[in-house]
Amino acid sequence: MSDQVRIIRFKVADRVFHVFIMVTFLIQSVTGMGRLLYHTNWGKAVVGIFGGYEGASTVHNTVGILMIIGFVIHIIYILAKVEWKSWRKSLLDADSLVPRPADAVQFGQQIRWFFGLGPRPSFDRWTYWEKFDYWAVFWGMPLLGISGVLLMYPLAASRIMPGWVLNVMVLFHRAEALLAMLYIFIIHFTIGHLRRGMFPMNEGMFAGSVELEKEKEEKALWIARLQEEGRLEQAKVLGPAPWYRTAYFIFGYTALAVGLYLLLIIIVYRNYIEWH
Amino acid sequence: MDPRRLLRKAVLRIILGLLGAVFLWPPAASAQEEVTSSIRRYKDREVSTGYYEEHEVKPRRTRPFVQQKEVVRRYSAPVTQYRPRAAVEPSVRSRMEDSHEGIQFYELRRCEECHVEEAKHSHTVKANLTCRQCHGGEPIAGINYYYSPMNPIRRNAYVCAKCHEGASVSFATFLVHEPKAGDPATRKTFASLYYSNWFMYLLIVGTLAFFGLHTLIWVGKETYHAVSEKMKTKPEAEPPPAEKPEPKEPENE
Numbered sequence: 001m002s003d004q005v006r007i008i009r010f011k012v013a014d015r016v017f018h019v020f021i022m023v024t025f026l027i028q029s030v031t032g033m034g035r036l037l038y039h040t041n042w043g044k045a046v047v048g049i050f051g052g053y054e055g056a057s058t059v060h061n062t063v064g065i066l067m068i069i070g071f072v073i074h075i076i077y078i079l080a081k082v083e084w085k086s087w088r089k090s091l092l093d094a095d096s097l098v099p100r101p102a103d104a105v106q107f108g109q110q111i112r113w114f115f116g117l118g119p120r121p122s123f124d125r126w127t128y129w130e131k132f133d134y135w136a137v138f139w140g141m142p143l144l145g146i147s148g149v150l151l152m153y154p155l156a157a158s159r160i161m162p163g164w165v166l167n168v169m170v171l172f173h174r175a176e177a178l179l180a181m182l183y184i185f186i187i188h189f190t191i192g193h194l195r196r197g198m199f200p201m202n203e204g205m206f207a208g209s210v211e212l213e214k215e216k217e218e219k220a221l222w223i224a225r226l227q228e229e230g231r232l233e234q235a236k237v238l239g240p241a242p243w244y245r246t247a248y249f250i251f252g253y254t255a256l257a258v259g260l261y262l263l264l265i266i267i268v269y270r271n272y273i274e275w276h
Numbered sequence: 277m278d279p280r281r282l283l284r285k286a287v288l289r290i291i292l293g294l295l296g297a298v299f300l301w302p303p304a305a306s307a308q309e310e311v312t313s314s315i316r317r318y319k320d321r322e323v324s325t326g327y328y329e330e331h332e333v334k335p336r337r338t339r340p341f342v343q344q345k346e347v348v349r350r351y352s353a354p355v356t357q358y359r360p361r362a363a364v365e366p367s368v369r370s371r372m373e374d375s376h377e378g379i380q381f382y383e384l385r386r387c388e389e390c391h392v393e394e395a396k397h398s399h400t401v402k403a404n405l406t407c408r409q410c411h412g413g414e415p416i417a418g419i420n421y422y423y424s425p426m427n428p429i430r431r432n433a434y435v436c437a438k439c440h441e442g443a444s445v446s447f448a449t450f451l452v453h454e455p456k457a458g459d460p461a462t463r464k465t466f467a468s469l470y471y472s473n474w475f476m477y478l479l480i481v482g483t484l485a486f487f488g489l490h491t492l493i494w495v496g497k498e499t500y501h502a503v504s505e506k507m508k509t510k511p512e513a514e515p516p517p518a519e520k521p522e523p524k525e526p527e528n529e
Contacts, residue, residue, distance in 0.1 A: 113497075158446040158447035159444065163447045164451055167454050175473075179480045186491075187488065
């Protein structure tokens with residue numbers, strides 16, 4: 001690992017955000033699933049870890065508030081990152097996560113490649129599926145956050161709207177949470193981590209850096225752009241320290257295991273899940 | 277003193293005062309809402325005198341019903357929404373003082389044996405309430421019975437407020453026994469729930485189908501490439517096999 005040339009991909013702040021959302025998301029998934037399936041033995045057992053239904057609710061609510069705070073901090077952080085003087089360029093260049101026309105083109109190329117109708121497309125720094133991952137979470141957060149806060153304070157919420165809206169909010173909260181879990185545990189895990197070439201683990205988000213040789217295959221445009229702008233040398237960094245690598249392997253695989261376990265539970269208990 | 281310093285001091289004090297006010301602000305005493313009248317509103321709470329003030333019958337903040345326009349008004353009394361089945365199958369028993377009057381073997385059976393659907397809601401399943409904590413002792417009045425504590429004009433105070441302190445009329449429009457969101461009948465009785473359900477359903481199925489397929493093809497394709505690559509490189513790694521005779525398979529027999 002250390003003999004490979006590595007270039008930086010995620011700054012410390014980005015990685016902290018990712019670890020933060022991993023941990024909070026998994027806690028919410030476990031406590032939320034425990035509450036959702038409280039009428040089953042599995043639900044009662046899981047909720048028991050947190051000291052019963054009320055304990056699980058308290059954890060769920062507290063971590064929910066933490067997530068909202070984290071999300072607000074994230075928004076402030078990205079707003080501060082945009083160079084407002086040249087905002088058009090700053091938002092739309094290839095280093096930004098804002099979708100661009102090129103994403104649609106690359107998506108078309110990818111589909112053609114799937115069916116053997118064209119060569120494999122090369123991507124820039126962010127591929128269209130990575131952007132989708134980001135924006136899906138970005139829009140899921142407010143939906144879950146707002147419906148969650150309203151349900152947390154039903155009395156206060158019914159002052160600003162009719163009480164029956166809470167019935168609808170319960171539905172939104174559960175359905176969106178299920179969607180988020182299924183998406184992360186099936187699609188994000190497979191594309192990001194378990195796919196060939198990524199297996200056993202896509203270390204980019206933890207180490208912060210990626211192997212130059214590997215990226216030349218998939219993200220050739222990015223590497224070419226770095227070279228052209230003369231930033232490639234500057235982007236080269238040292239690999240992660242062995243202890244750190246061990247730590248994030250353990251952490252990452254724990255998270256993966258929790259996620260896959262929950263996925264299994266969703267499948268096994270699918271008939272007991274009532275999203276409304 | 278320097279007037280600017282004075283001004284600065286004054287501004288600072290105002291800010292500090294406001295900050296202090298945030299902490300000293302009385303907590304939203306929602307229960308106050310219930311006792312704003314000079315006559316104490318719900319005298320002994322559980323005991324109904326049958327006398328209600330006008331504003332209790334005509335709530336100002338929100339109508340006590342889920343308001344949806346398409347509700348069919350088939351009966352002289354307005355058919356209201358708060359009872360999920362009401363718009364579909366209105367029942368006389370709903371207006372009776374004892375809704376179980378004349379039902380045989382009623383005393384011998386448990387609520388959830390007859391009301392299967394009504395027993396599946398979070399208050400019973402999760403909060404572990406009994407039916408009677410809300411519906412009260414015998415006789416269990418129909419929801420639409422005028423003097424029923426469950427009647428939406430006073431449900432908030434007589435039922436919900438027992439546990440949710442300060443429950444408002446708006447709060448009581450929450451449907452405790454939610455209709456099934458996927459049920460076609462719900463389109464009439466609770467349209468927003470019905471359409472939200474469809475929206476989320478399509479969103480989930482759409483996203484997962486699209487990206488699921490995308491992932492599946494992708495993984496399949498990469499595996500195929502890897503396998504065929506391996507098969508191509510294999511002969512080079514091993515010594516090239518000597519001329520193999522063509523397998524003797526009689527073609528047409």
